[in-house]
Amino acid sequence: MTLLLRSGQGVLTLLLCLVALVRLPLLAPDAPFPFGMETTALILLLIAIGALVSFLPIGRLARVSVLLVTAHLAAWLLIGGISGNEGQARLSYFLLIAASWLLGWRCISELAEIKPSSRQFTMALRLLIPAIFGAWILILWEAITRGAGIPFILLPPPSAIWDRITGSLPILAADVRQTILKAVLFGYLVGCAAGFIVAILADRVAFLRRGLLPIGNLMSALPIIGVAPIMVMWFGFDWQSKAAVVIVMTFFPMLVNTVAGLGASGSIERDLMRSYASGYWQTLCKLRLPAAMPFIFNALKINSTLALIGAIVAEFFGTPIVGMGFRISTEIGRMNVDMVWAEIAVAALIGSVFYGVVALAERATTFWHPSNRGG
Template sequence: MSLLILILALLIWAGAWRLNVVIANGRRADTRAAQLGVPAIFGLTLLILWELIVRGLGIPLVILPPPTMIADRFMGSLPILWADFVQTVVKGALSGYVIGCLAAFGTAILVDRSDFLKRGLMPVGNFVAALPIVGTAPILVMWYGFDWQSKAAVVVVMVFFPMLVNITAGLQETTTMQRDQMKTWAASYWQGFWKLRLPAAMPFVFNGLKISSTLALIGAIVAEFFGSPIVGMGFRISTSVGQLALDMVWAEIVVAALAGSAFYGLIALIEKKVTFWHPSQR
């Protein structure tokens, strides 16, 4: 019986792969339908195989629940998931993200105006940006309490340095020629900043914003492992793991994935509107 299921799984895999090879090497491979269809077929095949193998081989639910069960759980506990989403993503991650990015923007302007600060702060910033900043979570949870404020604080610290490094790099993007041109027009620092240098920095700013969007979610979720009220995605994940309710954990992971890609997608969309002039967008 289990052998039969394995053979069936292999056949499905081979069939789907064959289909993808045909589409990918066919004449219509460059159409939008093919470019969406091929990864969709791949993902769907994985889901079907997952379902088939878990159910067919009777893999215990505490190891891996089948996708249909996760979907059931997801649909069945929408209010809980929504409350967790609001607590972790909207209150924790988003507020921290906004504060962190604004703070980095302010600091970047200071750094930009002073050469001394640039030479002093940038190596420190680059260094800190590579550190495992999630580690500050226990300290910040101790300072700001268990509620979302401490999660927002972790997110602020996590997004600050990547944003600072990216904005500062972006503000260096203009050439001397362009800056001299602004000077010949007797433009003040702020005129040059708003009309020339900030627009030129936008590709870098958005790069930083995109990196930070993932970091913000990670920070908010991981900070909840160190203490949280009885709501929140990190809280739900760690307690459900403790109860071996893995379908709930997977449902939260689906929420995290949806929130992460929506967040990223939104920023990418704004980027497209703002940096329409950049070669990578054309």
């Protein structure tokens, strides 16, 4: 099946090259900076080499290396040639982009089938595969927006967003400091800690557990656009009101998950602890909390994204003249869409790093759990 898929992708890639060759040139005749014949020939040669590798009986690592070089070098040449020629791409240009993408797809598929021989190699593959996948999202985004001439105000290409990021570092740094380092971190820590403490109390006191959990489910359904303006009225326009929104959003997921986790330990284990004359707190610390750790970390990971969303949305309803939400709301009114996308990209990057840190802490803490074994 793998051989059939590889051969089919190779044949399809060659067919795209042949059709593109018939439909040359790549750009419209009035393009300001047309592709040279040497560049066009090099692109076709690279894609053809990558396609032919699918039929050769060579090692997987060698095939991956050739596919990696040919696919990305061809895509780099195609994107470099469209810069300054926005909206001038012809069908042959998009056919070659599609052929390069097929090579990139084949490269990812080959990487996914490699059996890692060491832990370091496993970690490298876990980073390389999503990196290539993400790179191709950006490549296709860049090629389509520039090749089709999509107006920047509707969807700017990644290169324009990167230029805005590098040209607005002081503004972005101030926004991150206001939103992330103040509102998000404080609200996240307080909300998660409060939810955890109240969950312990609810586990200890039956009427709290029966009364709080239904309220927790109700509060989790509250719309943030309703909570945020109320918190701004209560705590003012600075970061404290945004932190309050984050606390509300992170408190109940931690409460519900921790209570569920504390009930995850088996009855046999609890009976064994009682046979050793263990009290409530000994059983809690030595049995029930360790068993609840996957649930607690699940809440921490959920809250890592909720906190960021809550703080940014809360800034729409009143903030000093700084902050990621403030910047998004004001710049979209000025039609500075590239700045809006820059803020979105920075927020996505910080959120991913935040989530990754929590996930790494989970692996280090719950290494004994079946979900973390053998990986």
